[in-house]
Amino acid sequence: MIRARGIxxxxxxxxxxxxxxxxxxxxxxxxxxxxDGAGKSTLLRMIAGILPPDSGSIEVDGVDVASDPFAIKENxxxxxxxxxxxxxxxxxxxxxxxxxVFGVSRAEIRKREKGLYEFSRLAPFRERLAGKLSGGMKQKxxxxxxxxxxPGLILLDEPTNGVDPVSRxxxxxxxxxLLSEGVTIVVSTAYLDEAERCNRVALMxxxxxxxxxxxxxxxxxxxxxxxxxxxxxxxxxEAALAESxxxxxxxxxxxxxxxxxxxARRADARIRAVLSRKGIRAGTAMVKTPSLENCFMxxxxxxxxx
Ligand code: ADP
Numbered sequence: 001m002i003r004a005r006g007i008x009x010x011x012x013x014x015x016x017x018x019x020x021x022x023x024x025x026x027x028x029x030x031x032x033x034x035x036d037g038a039g040k041s042t043l044l045r046m047i048a049g050i051l052p053p054d055s056g057s058i059e060v061d062g063v064d065v066a067s068d069p070f071a072i073k074e075n076x077x078x079x080x081x082x083x084x085x086x087x088x089x090x091x092x093x094x095x096x097x098x099x100x101v102f103g104v105s106r107a108e109i110r111k112r113e114k115g116l117y118e119f120s121r122l123a124p125f126r127e128r129l130a131g132k133l134s135g136g137m138k139q140k141x142x143x144x145x146x147x148x149x150x151p152g153l154i155l156l157d158e159p160t161n162g163v164d165p166v167s168r169x170x171x172x173x174x175x176x177x178l179l180s181e182g183v184t185i186v187v188s189t190a191y192l193d194e195a196e197r198c199n200r201v202a203l204m205x206x207x208x209x210x211x212x213x214x215x216x217x218x219x220x221x222x223x224x225x226x227x228x229x230x231x232x233x234x235x236x237x238e239a240a241l242a243e244s245x246x247x248x249x250x251x252x253x254x255x256x257x258x259x260x261x262x263x264a265r266r267a268d269a270r271i272r273a274v275l276s277r278k279g280i281r282a283g284t285a286m287v288k289t290p291s292l293e294n295c296f297m298x299x300x301x302x303x304x305x306x
Contacts, residue, residue, distance in 0.1 A: 001026045001153055001184040002047060007056030008207075009042050016042040017053070018207035024186055024200075026152075029179055031198030032188040033296070039207040040188035041081065044155045047186065048078035060153060074102075077146035077154045081161060085142055087131030091122050094130050094145055102149035109148060116144040119174055136167025143174065154178070156187040160194065172197055192293040201292065205300050219290050222298065224248070225264040226290040228256050229271060232281040244274045249301040251294060258288065260298050 002024035009017040016039045024030045032040050045051040047058055049069035058065045060072045085094055095116060099109035117123035120140040125133065130141060139159050146154060156175075160168040172194070175185055187198070195201045201218060202209040211218050231237035234255050241250050241259065247267075248260030261267035264287045275282045290298075 001061055002186070003059040004047070005057050007043075007046060007053040007058060009039075009046060009051065009053050015207050017046065019056070020207075020209060021056075022202065022209060022212060024184060026184055027179065027182055028199040029175060029185040029187065029197075031195045031201040032186065032204050033190070033192060033195040033201055033292070034188075034204035035190060038204040040204055041157050043204070044078065044157050044186065044188060045080075048076065048155055049073065050078070074149070075152045077149070077151040079142050079146050079154070079156045079159060081157045083139075083142035083145070085130045085138060085145070088129060090127050090129055091133070091141055092126045094141060095148060098145035099148035104149050112148060112150070116147060119177055120144045121170075134167070136163045136171065139163055139167070139171060140174065143171075147178075151183070153184045153186070156185065158188050158190065160189065160191065168194070192291065192296060195292050203292075203296050203299065210299050211295070215292055218292060218295055222260065222290060222295050224260045224262045225267075226258055226288045226294055227261055227264055227267060227271075227285045228258045228288045229285050230256050230283045231275060232283070236278055237275055237280045237282070240274055240278045240280065241271070246270060246274065248298045251297055258290075258294060260290075260294075 005021050007017060007020050008015065020043065032043065034040055042051065046053050047060065047065070049065045049072055052066060061075055063071050065072055086097060089097060095113055096109055117126065120143065122137065122141060122144065125137065130138065133141060143159065160171050163171065175187070179185060189195060196215050200212065200214055203211040211221065213221065234252060234257060238250050238252055238257055241247050241257065250257050250259045264285070268285045271285055272282045
C-alpha cells in the first residue's frame with residue numbers, strides 16, 4: 001500500500017526524517033512509535049501528500065504522491081493530531097461537512113452515516129456540538145469524519161494522545177474493526193503498549209527507524225536476555241548497576257529493576273558482586289520476556305542487548 005524510498009525532510013538544521021525506506025502491506029496496521037520530536041508527524045504528512053520530501057519518493061497504492069497528490073487523496077484519510085472539527089457544528093453536521101468536502105453526495109452520506117455512528121457509538125450524540133464532546137469522543141468523531149469517503153488507507157497521528165485509558169481501548173477496537181474490512185492503517189503513537197497491538201512496528205528515533213518488525217520479531221532481535229531483580233534497596237541498586245556500566249539501561253518498575261545482559265547465567269554472579277559491594281541484596285535474577293518498551297529504551301540508549 002505504501003512504498004517509501006530514501007525520503008528525507010529537514011527544517012533548518014533539524015533533520016526531521018532521515019533517509020527512510022520502508023513499505024506498508026495492504027490490510028495491515030503499521031505502528032510508528034517514538035518519543036516527541038522523533039519525526040512521526042513529519043513522516044505522516046509526507047505520506048499524506050501535504051508536505052513534499054526534500055528527497056526520495058513515496059508511492060501510495062502504486063501512485064507517486066509527488067506527481068499526483070490529488071489521485072491519492074481520494075483513497076486516503078489523514079487525521080492530524082489536531083483534527084479540524086468544527087466545534088460549533090453538531091456531530092452530524094461535522095460528518096456531513098467532511099463528507100461534502102471529500103465529494104461524497106448527500107444521499108450517499110445519509111446511507112453511510114448510520115454505519116459511522118454505529119462503530120463510533122456516537123449515535124446518541126448526533127445533535128451535540130462537537131465542542132461539547134469529551135476528548136475521546138472528539139477523536140472518534142474525527143475518525144468518523146475521515147472515513148465518510150471510504151478510504152483504503154488511513155493515517156492517524158497520535159490519535160489517542162491525552163485520551164483516557166478506557167476510550168483508548170475503545171478506539172483500538174474500532175481500528176481492529178476497520179482492519180477486518182480490509183482498510184490499511186498507519187498509526188503513530190508514543191504509547192508502547194499500543195505498539196504491541198500493531199501487526200508491524202517501526203521504532204522511530206531522530207528521524208530514523210531504529211528497528212522494524214512484528215512486535216515478536218523486535219523482541220527476538222534483541223541480543224541477550226532481559227533479567228529482572230527485586231533488590232533489597234531498589235533506588236540504591238538502580239544507581240549501582242548504572243554506575244558499573246556492565247549492564248543495559250536499567251528500567252525501574254515498582255520494586256523491580258529490569259535490564260539486558262549478554263548471558264543471563266553468567267550475569268547472576270556479576271549482579272550480586274556489583275550490588276553486594278554497596279551492601280545491597282540482589283534477590284533472585286529472573287529472565288523475562290522483554291516488552292517493546294524494554295527493547296526501545298535499550299536501543300536508543302546505545303545498547304541493543306549488549
Ligand atoms: P513527532 O511527531 O515524532 O513528535 P515531528 O515530526 O513533529 O516529530 O518533529 C520532528 C522534528 O522536526 C522536531 O525536531 C521538530 O521540532 C521539527 N519540526 C517539525 N515540523 C517543523 C516545522 N514545520 N518547522 C520547523 N521544525 C519542525
